[in-house]
Amino acid sequence: MSDYDLILLGAGPAGAAAAIKARSLGLSVGVIDEASAAGGQVYRTPSPALTATQPDADRAKGDALRAKLAASGAVLYANHRVWSLRPGFSVIAIGPDGPLTLEAPNLIVAAGAVERHIPVTGWTLPGVIGLAGATILLKAHGVLPGRRVVVAGSGPLLLLVASKIVAAGGEVAAVVDAAPRASWLARAGSMLARPDLITKGANWLLALLKARVPIHSGTAIRAIHGTDGVESVTIGPVDRDWRPVGDAERTLAADAVCLGFGLLPSTDVTRLLGAEHRYKPELGGWIPAVDASLQTSVPGLFVAGDGAGVRGADAAPLSGELAALGVARRLGRGGGGGSAGEAAQTEANWHKSGRFGAAMSALAMPPPGAAAMIDPDATVCRCEGLTRAMLDAAIAAGARTLADLKATTRCGMGPCGGRVCGEAAAMLIAAATGWDREAIGQPSARPPLRPVPLAAITGAFDYDELPIPAPAPL
Amino acid sequence: MSALYDLAVIGGGILGSAAACRAAEGGMRTIVIEQQTLGSGASGVNAGTLSLQIKRVRLMPYAIKGHELWEKAGERVGFHKTGGITLAFNQREADLLHERMALKREAGAPIELITPARVAELEPNLSRKVVAASWCAEDGYANASLSGAYYRTLLEAAGVDIRERTPVTAIDRSGSAFELATPAGPVRATRLLLACGAWLRSAGAMIGLDLPVRARVNTVSVTERGPALVGTVVGHATGLLTLKQKPNGSILIGGGWQGTGSPDEGRSSVDPATLLPNLRLAMFAVPGLDRFRVVRSWTGFEANVPDFFPLAGAAPGIDNAFLLGCVRGGYTIGPYIGALMGDLILGREPELPLFDPGRFATGASAAA
Numbered sequence: 001m002s003d004y005d006l007i008l009l010g011a012g013p014a015g016a017a018a019a020i021k022a023r024s025l026g027l028s029v030g031v032i033d034e035a036s037a038a039g040g041q042v043y044r045t046p047s048p049a050l051t052a053t054q055p056d057a058d059r060a061k062g063d064a065l066r067a068k069l070a071a072s073g074a075v076l077y078a079n080h081r082v083w084s085l086r087p088g089f090s091v092i093a094i095g096p097d098g099p100l101t102l103e104a105p106n107l108i109v110a111a112g113a114v115e116r117h118i119p120v121t122g123w124t125l126p127g128v129i130g131l132a133g134a135t136i137l138l139k140a141h142g143v144l145p146g147r148r149v150v151v152a153g154s155g156p157l158l159l160l161v162a163s164k165i166v167a168a169g170g171e172v173a174a175v176v177d178a179a180p181r182a183s184w185l186a187r188a189g190s191m192l193a194r195p196d197l198i199t200k201g202a203n204w205l206l207a208l209l210k211a212r213v214p215i216h217s218g219t220a221i222r223a224i225h226g227t228d229g230v231e232s233v234t235i236g237p238v239d240r241d242w243r244p245v246g247d248a249e250r251t252l253a254a255d256a257v258c259l260g261f262g263l264l265p266s267t268d269v270t271r272l273l274g275a276e277h278r279y280k281p282e283l284g285g286w287i288p289a290v291d292a293s294l295q296t297s298v299p300g301l302f303v304a305g306d307g308a309g310v311r312g313a314d315a316a317p318l319s320g321e322l323a324a325l326g327v328a329r330r331l332g333r334g335g336g337g338g339s340a341g342e343a344a345q346t347e348a349n350w351h352k353s354g355r356f357g358a359a360m361s362a363l364a365m366p367p368p369g370a371a372a373m374i375d376p377d378a379t380v381c382r383c384e385g386l387t388r389a390m391l392d393a394a395i396a397a398g399a400r401t402l403a404d405l406k407a408t409t410r411c412g413m414g415p416c417g418g419r420v421c422g423e424a425a426a427m428l429i430a431a432a433t434g435w436d437r438e439a440i441g442q443p444s445a446r447p448p449l450r451p452v453p454l455a456a457i458t459g460a461f462d463y464d465e466l467p468i469p470a471p472a473p474l
Numbered sequence: 475m476s477a478l479y480d481l482a483v484i485g486g487g488i489l490g491s492a493a494a495c496r497a498a499e500g501g502m503r504t505i506v507i508e509q510q511t512l513g514s515g516a517s518g519v520n521a522g523t524l525s526l527q528i529k530r531v532r533l534m535p536y537a538i539k540g541h542e543l544w545e546k547a548g549e550r551v552g553f554h555k556t557g558g559i560t561l562a563f564n565q566r567e568a569d570l571l572h573e574r575m576a577l578k579r580e581a582g583a584p585i586e587l588i589t590p591a592r593v594a595e596l597e598p599n600l601s602r603k604v605v606a607a608s609w610c611a612e613d614g615y616a617n618a619s620l621s622g623a624y625y626r627t628l629l630e631a632a633g634v635d636i637r638e639r640t641p642v643t644a645i646d647r648s649g650s651a652f653e654l655a656t657p658a659g660p661v662r663a664t665r666l667l668l669a670c671g672a673w674l675r676s677a678g679a680m681i682g683l684d685l686p687v688r689a690r691v692n693t694v695s696v697t698e699r700g701p702a703l704v705g706t707v708v709g710h711a712t713g714l715l716t717l718k719q720k721p722n723g724s725i726l727i728g729g730g731w732q733g734t735g736s737p738d739e740g741r742s743s744v745d746p747a748t749l750l751p752n753l754r755l756a757m758f759a760v761p762g763l764d765r766f767r768v769v770r771s772w773t774g775f776e777a778n779v780p781d782f783f784p785l786a787g788a789a790p791g792i793d794n795a796f797l798l799g800c801v802r803g804g805y806t807i808g809p810y811i812g813a814l815m816g817d818l819i820l821g822r823e824p825e826l827p828l829f830d831p832g833r834f835a836t837g838a839s840a841a842a
Contacts, residue, residue: 084746092746274741398626400639404511407518407619415698415769446770447744451698455764458754463563463603466751466758472713472730472802473782474531474574 004030006327007091007104008074009082009269012040013313014305015110016065018320019074025328025339029074030102032093034081038066040112040305041132042313044140058139077102083457084447085273089300094456106300106327109270110320113263113284113306116423118153118370119388121378122224123259131157131260135164144170146256150233152176152221155262155364156201162213163204165258172213173254176235178242178261178370179363181217197314197356220373221259222249230255241369262364263310264423270307271445273298279437283309284361285423286442292347293326294319302326312357318350371431374424381421383414391425395432401441402426415451418443479505479635481819482654482663484642484677487517488808489798489815490669491625496816498632505635505661507642507654512629513622515671519774520805521694521728522552522618523716525707526583527560527575527610529803532783534581535826536807543809544616551616551624556718558613558707559593561604561759567711568606574711575608585610599703599762606711613707615718615726618805637661645680652795665819666789669798669812672737672775674785681792683836685785687799690776691733691742693749697766699723708759715755725766727756733773742773777801779834786815786828790836797831 006022008015011033019029031038037045043062069076080095089107093100115130122128129137129145131153137143138161148171151162162172208215222234222244236249263284267277270288275296277286287309288296295302302323305316325343374380376389386409394408402418402425405411411425412418418425422443429440448457481497483490486508498504508514524544529537544553560575562568572587579585588596590604629636637658644655645666654661668677672689679685700723708717715729731752735742749771757763777799779785784807789795798815800807814824 084744084749086746087743090746272743274743397623401511403514404622407513408623410619413696413770415767417770444772446772447746447749448768448771451767451769453765453767454697454753454757457768458750458757458764461754463758466754468712468714468751468755471570471711472528472530474577 002104003102004028004104005331006106006108007032007089007102008108008110009091010040010110010112010305011035011038011069011076012110012112012305012316013042013065014316014320015040015108016069016320017317018108018110018304018324020068020072021321021324022327023072023074025324026333027328027331030077030104031069031074032077032080032082032091032102034079036078038069038076038078041136044136046139047141081450081452082269083449083452085269087273087298094452099457099459106302106330108302108304108320108323108327109307110303110305111266111269111307113310114266114419116261116264116364116366117259117420118261118366118427119374119378119380119424120221120224120259121375122226124379124382125224125226125230126228127226127230127255128224128257128259131161131258132263134161134258138164138168142168144168145258146230146254147171148173148254149256149258150174150176150221150252150254151258152235153260154178154366156360157260157364159201159204159208161258163207166207166211166213172208172211173233173252174235175208175213175215176219176221177215177217178220178238178366178373179217180240183363220244221257223375224257230257233257238373239369241367243369243372261366262361263306265307265310267307267442268445268449270296270301270303271442272447272449273301275301277442280309281365282362283311283358284365293329293343294323295326295330300330310357310361311354312360315350315354315357318346318353322346322350366427368427368430371427374428380424380428381409381411381414383416384410386411388428391428392432395429400429400433400435402443403441405429412443417446477662478651479503479661479663481505481665481667482507482652482661483667483669484654485668485670485673486512486625486636486638487515487669487671488513488621488625488805489800489812490667491629492809492812493667493669493798493815493819494634495628495632496813497819498634500816500820502820505637505663506629507637507640507656507661509639509641509670509673511622511638512626512636516774516776516804517621517808518619519694519772520618520692521716521726522615522805523707523718523728524615524806525558525610525613525709525716526578527558527585527608527613527709528713528716529578529583529806530782531577531581533803533807534578534583536810537803538582539810540806540808541612544806547616547624551620553614553616554721555612555614556706557609557611558709559588559597559600560608560709560711561593561600562606562711563601563603563758564605571606571608571711583610584612597704597706597708599760600708601759601761603758615707642677642680647681647792665794665796667796667798667815667819668789671799672777674777674797674799676738678797678836681789681795683789683792685797685831685836686779686834687785688778689737690730690778691735691773692728692776693731693733693744693752693771693773695727695749695753695768695771697725697763698769700725700766703762704760710755710759715752715759717756717760725763727752729755735773737775742775744771744773776804784811784829785831786811787818787830787832790832
């Protein structure tokens with residue numbers, strides 16, 4: 001018994017657009033999101049305590065999206081965390097009122113992206129946060145990561161975060177970008193198609209220059225120092241392949257570090273449901289293999305937004321609409337010959353608008369040499385306290401896949417489930433063996449997709465009603 | 475022409491590796507061919523429970539020997555002898571417990587019945603709704619995820635060749651030897667042992683056997699690390715719960731609840747519909763679990779045959795071919811029964827009798 005024609009996982013720009021489109025085609029739609037309101041990361045609603053902050057363009061776009069979604073008739077399940085799924089599809093979540101299971105023959109996963117981490121010595125100190133995490137802190141809570149912040153890693157989030165810190169009155173000790181300056185220019189072609197976004201980037205840059213923030217390209221953090229928190233950061237040059245070179249190091253005083261290396265498509269759900277995936281570094285890494293309507297190898301399972309390949313917020317709504325059109329066609333709904341033409345047009349527009357985002361994503365993507373940035377004593381797997389040296393030893397002893405590493409070292413077995421350490425661990429295997437990433441594989445997706453308290457899963461129950469099968473043979 | 479081995483073992487789990495080690499130590503030139511990596515199947519993903527209380531009566535002598543071998547492996551496999559408690563929460567379960575534990579005790583397991591008050595002394599954090607319980611001081615657990623690394627060391631020391639990520643795609647026995655086709659080239663051997671667990675059925679088909687092997691899809695869950703809650707291995711009278719807290723504070727929950735999928739699909743999945751009662755049973759037994767977050771549930775394939783006893787012996791109707799698969803308790807028994815199998819292949823009389831696969835009709839004569 002289906003609850004809806006379509007369930008959407010994620011109410012960001014892709015998910016909301018998909019829901020609105022599907023409703024306009026007459027489909028019944030349920031939308032599930034972890035956050036308290038629609039908008040995703042990019043249009044995240046500010047905390048109510050922040051109403052006095054200056055309105056910005058993202059805020060206005062987010063409010064418009066929320067209003068449109070509310071008017072569409074799609075049912076939004078906010079504050080719901082999906083922890084498991086069954087084929088066909090059942091979505092199993094935990095919400096404010098307890099467990100919730102929803103069923104639908106079609107599922108669009110618009111779960112966005114997660115941060116790519118490359119561990120450096122000291123990154124486990126209090127005061128070090130992810131770049132994407134920093135945007136949430138700044139946007140939703142108006143909180144500065146620290147008084148004097150080093151913003152480091154790669155990709156466009158560096159400029160966004162640094163400029164937001166400056167705008168909020170914080171000090172940025174330095175922007176430290178591993179990519180050589182030339183690689184930004186190499187992407188200029190793709191960027192010229194979007195002068196509006198270039199202007200946005202230029203404005204961030206201008207704000208940083210005005211605040212006299214030093215911007216170091218071709219540079220990376222060598223180590224973060226401190227006892228109870230960040231006290232200073234040592235940076236040094238890296239070569240074109242992001243390998244540390246030379247001894248031109250300098251140490252900057254800082255009490256916080258925002259560190260991130262671009263975004264990884266979030267593929268937990270599609271992996272759990274057994275969809276095929278491909279490794280596409282130009283789109284952020286592993287993504288589900290899809291057809292022209294963004295349907296995966298599992299019939300009825302569609303993807304949209306950054307989860308289908310990191311292309312950014314502007315391309316996301318088009319991918320959502322494309323997937324919604326695919327769902328409608330699969331259900332034999334949504335009106336005749338016009339829809340094929342509309343899908344083709346939407347697909348073309350999506351490809352066009354995705355070019356800029358994909359170029360940005362590629363800019364953040366670490367080349368294989370970046371594994372050299374990880375010192376032997378840097379903690380790679382935080383949950384289990386495993387350093388690079390420990391993982392390298394296991395690789396030298398024969399571990400060739402993430403599953404091997406997990407079995408021999410427990411890497412990825414903790415609460416993060418490989419979400420934080422999986423990329424770095426795969427980089428280490430690739431660096432040691434020369435194997436390509438497809439062969440090294442992905443972390444296996446297992447329920448629960450996020451750690452869930454046992455009591456939240458089990459709920460209240462009566463022992464005598466447990467469906468206990470026949471006992472094992474004597 | 476590739477080298478001729480005395481023995482080719484298909485399957486690098488506990489059983490195949492233990493048999494290969496014994497055969498190599500007896501002088502046979504031996505190779506293990508594994509489709510994934512050593513110990514990546516049931517050997518590596520089971521809950522690691524070493525409990526005589528959940529072993530079948532007829533298998534008890536083998537299980538006791540298996541315990542001894544795991545204890546000897548010690549730290550290398552994360553062995554811990556903690557003792558184990560089996561719980562009954564109503565009269566029906568208590569009757570079952572009394573009946574079963576009496577027979578297992580007769581078979582040699584040092585199991586005693588204990589009162590609910592004694593349970594509360596031994597494990598103050600268990601449910602107070604216990605109506606009957608049993609205790610076995612020999613019970614404990616090891617860390618199944620170390621199986622592959624452990625046997626890699628043993629195989630290398632015994633001089634066994636190891637070929638991993640190498641699926642066998644066909645077996646030809648037209649000549650004097652078996653020729654195994656693999657993507658990495660053929661492997662030739664005068665003797666063949668199939669020890670590939672839930673994949674025994676498809677491997678058997680390659681030599682014309684129709685083995686009655688089906689796969690069970692067992693579910694295991696683990697929590698994040700937490701404060702000390704239980705020190706022993708906790709079970710349920712029906713055998714449908716195993717629970718233990720590892721030294722790092724994480725809690726492993728098993729019990730053989732069935733997921734979905736099959737070896738032919740190459741994939742299995744946790745079924746939330748069976749995970750739920752599995753976790754509820756765990757919560758009922760150990761109420762303090764409510765605060766623990768589950769970080770991962772997974773599944774693994776366990777071979778199964780109609781009478782739930784091992785397959786261990788000569789392949790019916792095929793000279794120099796042998797079958798080895800364990801059903802129920804394979805992790806506990808595996809090191810021992812694998813070694814017995816090695817003895818049989820070496821032409822020695824095994825210390826305890828094996829389990830002749832010829833007890834099932836396998837259609838071998840038609841293929842031979």
